[in-house]
Amino acid sequence: MPESAGYFTLPGNLKVVPERFTISEVLHLRALQHPDKPVFTYLHDGIHARETVTFREFDEQVTALAQRLEGKSLKGGRVLMFYPPGIDFLRALFACLRSGIVAVPAYPPRKNRKLNRIHAIVKDCSPAAILATDSIARDLERNFSEDELLSKIPWLITNTENQESTGTFSFSPAPGDLAFIQYTSGSTGTPKGVMISHRNIMVNSRNLHLHFHTDDSSRSVMWLPQFHDMGLLLGVFQPVFTGYHAVFMSPVSFAGKPYNWLKAITDYKGTFSGGPNFAFDHCVEKISPEEPATLDLSSLRMVFNGAEPVRYETLQRFSETFRESGLPQGVLFPGYGMAETTLSIAVSDKGTKRPYLSVDSSQLRENRVVPVEDQHPLAV
Numbered sequence: 001m002p003e004s005a006g007y008f009t010l011p012g013n014l015k016v017v018p019e020r021f022t023i024s025e026v027l028h029l030r031a032l033q034h035p036d037k038p039v040f041t042y043l044h045d046g047i048h049a050r051e052t053v054t055f056r057e058f059d060e061q062v063t064a065l066a067q068r069l070e071g072k073s074l075k076g077g078r079v080l081m082f083y084p085p086g087i088d089f090l091r092a093l094f095a096c097l098r099s100g101i102v103a104v105p106a107y108p109p110r111k112n113r114k115l116n117r118i119h120a121i122v123k124d125c126s127p128a129a130i131l132a133t134d135s136i137a138r139d140l141e142r143n144f145s146e147d148e149l150l151s152k153i154p155w156l157i158t159n160t161e162n163q164e165s166t167g168t169f170s171f172s173p174a175p176g177d178l179a180f181i182q183y184t185s186g187s188t189g190t191p192k193g194v195m196i197s198h199r200n201i202m203v204n205s206r207n208l209h210l211h212f213h214t215d216d217s218s219r220s221v222m223w224l225p226q227f228h229d230m231g232l233l234l235g236v237f238q239p240v241f242t243g244y245h246a247v248f249m250s251p252v253s254f255a256g257k258p259y260n261w262l263k264a265i266t267d268y269k270g271t272f273s274g275g276p277n278f279a280f281d282h283c284v285e286k287i288s289p290e291e292p293a294t295l296d297l298s299s300l301r302m303v304f305n306g307a308e309p310v311r312y313e314t315l316q317r318f319s320e321t322f323r324e325s326g327l328p329q330g331v332l333f334p335g336y337g338m339a340e341t342t343l344s345i346a347v348s349d350k351g352t353k354r355p356y357l358s359v360d361s362s363q364l365r366e367n368r369v370v371p372v373e374d375q376h377p378l379a380v
Helices: 025-032 057-068 087-099 116-125 134-144 198-212 230-243 251-256 259-268 278-286 313-323
Strands: 007-008 015-019 039-043 050-055 078-081 102-106 129-132 155-157 179-183 193-197 217-222 245-249 270-273 303-306 333-335 344-348
Touching: 025 057, 025 087, 025 217, 025 230, 039 057, 039 087, 039 259, 057 087, 087 102, 087 179, 087 333, 102 116, 116 129, 116 193, 134 333, 155 230, 179 198, 179 278, 193 313, 198 230, 217 230, 217 259, 217 344, 230 245, 245 259, 251 259, 251 278, 259 278, 270 278, 278 313, 313 333
Parallel strands: 039 245, 078 102, 078 129, 102 179, 129 155, 217 245, 217 270, 270 303, 303 333
Antiparallel strands: 007 015, 039 050, 179 193, 333 344
């Protein structure tokens, strides 16, 4: 899609977004454009909506929290963010982005679990504070009050005070300023912090929008962890950037009953969704033979598969299983990315053919692509 100099062009009535804008400024723009349109809905049990906020409500709540944070002398510093799934995390994240505080999203520490990952993050980023909900703060106090690192960091509860702003908030970070630090999984070593600027968020959001063809009529349904790259960029920033309604549930609600994910797509007429390869296998294996007939997936336009190796047989099984649910042909798209690139590296454009090819895995390790038959013992 062509771009005018100094602007990101967007579809429909969204027109353009100045390149100098940050994602928090885009939020304010959306609040002015369509104030009463829902932006986030949280299904607390995977079925029922605990909270829905409009663009205007969310923008005002973010401003109110940014005003609170302004008095805490945290600007330019790093803050750990410990939140359960929900809109409280989103308010705190955008308040940090709006007020120039560097957010460090992380999964809250849990009792009887090793703290190696959290300790590595704390030592690496030296947070000035911990932002949390009142329930998470109580858990920290009860279970980790004697921890040598966490006990020394002041924490701030963000969900208990008035969420009405007292006016405008004038500070606006520059596009090149650091927005948040995304830590890698640490599966192959110590977690490494990736510095993501406001410009990184905007450029990646623009690219994802162009490849996935989202627009202001889109509606996403997600269960991905919000504190990690795919959940953040696709589940949180993309709805704000493009101006559509995002519905989400916790990973636990999906893992315990994957039917919840597809039922939410049915109920909210979701057009955009996705997850790692295992999620599609999980649906095929755990949803009963009778349940696909109770679903309507015909609204889907794009379903991405990423974050781990994408298996052709998985896509085939999912397509066949949910054909009777109205799953359109050609809506499953593989993608590849990592935190080090903000998120996306390679994704298929909607409408392009995606040929399937088996290759020799031993040759692939040597950076050579050698096609083989599907039945070849080293085929991948």
